[in-house]
Amino acid sequence: MERTARAASTPTPEPLPAGDVAALLDGVPRQRGPVAALAPDTSRTVLQLRLPRPLPRRLLPTPTGTPVTFTYTAILALTSLFASWASPGLRYALYQDSSTDVAHLLRTPVFVLLASALWIAGGLLSPYALAFVLVLTALERRIGGARAILVFLAGHVLATLATEVPVGLAVLAGHLPDTSLHRLDYGISFGVAASIGALSGLLAPWLRWPLLALVGYSLVTDLIAFQDPMTNWGHLISLGIGTGLWPLVRRWRRERLQALPVAVPAAP
Template sequence: MDPVLSGLLVGVRRARVTLSYAVIVTTVTALMVRMDPAMHDALIRHASTNLHNLSHGRVGTLVGSAFVVDAGSIYLWLPGLICLLLAAELTYGGWRLVLTFVTGHVGATLLVAAGLATAVKLDWLSASIARAPDVGMSYGAMAVVGALTAALPPRWRPAWLGFWFAAAAVVIAGGAGFTDVGHVVALTLGVLVSTRFGVQPQWSVLRVALLTLGASFGFLVLADGLVSLIYGLAWGALGALTAAGFDRLRSVGRAEEQPCR
């Protein structure tokens, strides 16, 4: 077999989950673009994982909603999503990527739905929120961002976590909607899932580039809006520096204790 073709086939096999998901999402998005407004809105309502659909037993929305993305032009978000998923698949493998994505998408959806149901019952929120549209891949994507924590060298993990959770706190403090809360929940679930992976990859230039582009996409998902983007970057950087500083002090303290022992 030709070496170029052989290398291409190997690359496709290593990225089959990412490529399969990208093809399905692209196909669904292309069909949605060609729909008339009424049919488009009906699809969104039918696929939404909102309280109305879940309370009526439409659990299929937990799967279908991940493939229905209503986030503007596909050319703006699909490349970043592919970079993020590909970084995780090359690092952890396909089945771990699927596990992470499903855990974030389904887990965050159900936890947010439980919170919304409680808030509506206590009259903290209007009952109209039960029909709010909720589709897309953002929960799964944020879980993948969180899962990449365990793939980083240990010395970088505190700064990575400090950045993401500081930025998330700013977004929520700015009067976030329930989807923003869901992003933070999914991020946390991804971090927790990754603690069971036990993988220490060798970071090549390609993987670093994919991680950088994918993380940038994840940040844009988290900080949806110019104000959130600016404050998220500022406080995220502060959180990264603070976390890294504390980790450094702890390491120095441990090093000083060793001679005494």
């Protein structure tokens, strides 16, 4: 609540000396959370009010506020720009070498699972590019960078395996041709979908359910269109993985809030 001071009818008193002001500050009740900070290497407690960041700075990654998302975004921007400038043959070769198809997963699973997450299918203009920036930034601010990446990788890896393993089994059973072992599969969309699902569990209900309804409707619509059913199923699976992580991300959120610094009284 904003407070205002009314001028008294008595004459304005003389300013207090600096030492008296410091003594008065020692009587101010301690505040919890990010509104109070202790100045290092001094004998006085300094109460520092942290004003809310401007909205664009809170939505977008910054080197100091969300370093993990900022670094990952920079890498994705570089790879996307390189792909847009490279020749079609080179671009296809890079995508193929990074593809998480069955053949690559059998030979170099760790490499392709990581390399495939360095590209954006559709480039910087893809809706998943914007979703990545906004969702990962919000998630990192709430649970930390390392944990946000764990959520992203959980969706990316588990949804990839959930869609590619059945392809391999279908080829072994003779239901699909051998060429299905080399289908092109790369991008960040599985990780983004899982991050959206996880982030929704940290939002207020009035925002959580409309977000899930909108994203779920979009993914189901893509699946009904049947243009790329394996990828579309992967998006729904990864969204489900993210929502399944609600208890974990909520616990991480509580731990992060409890770890915020608390001001202590000044030494006499």
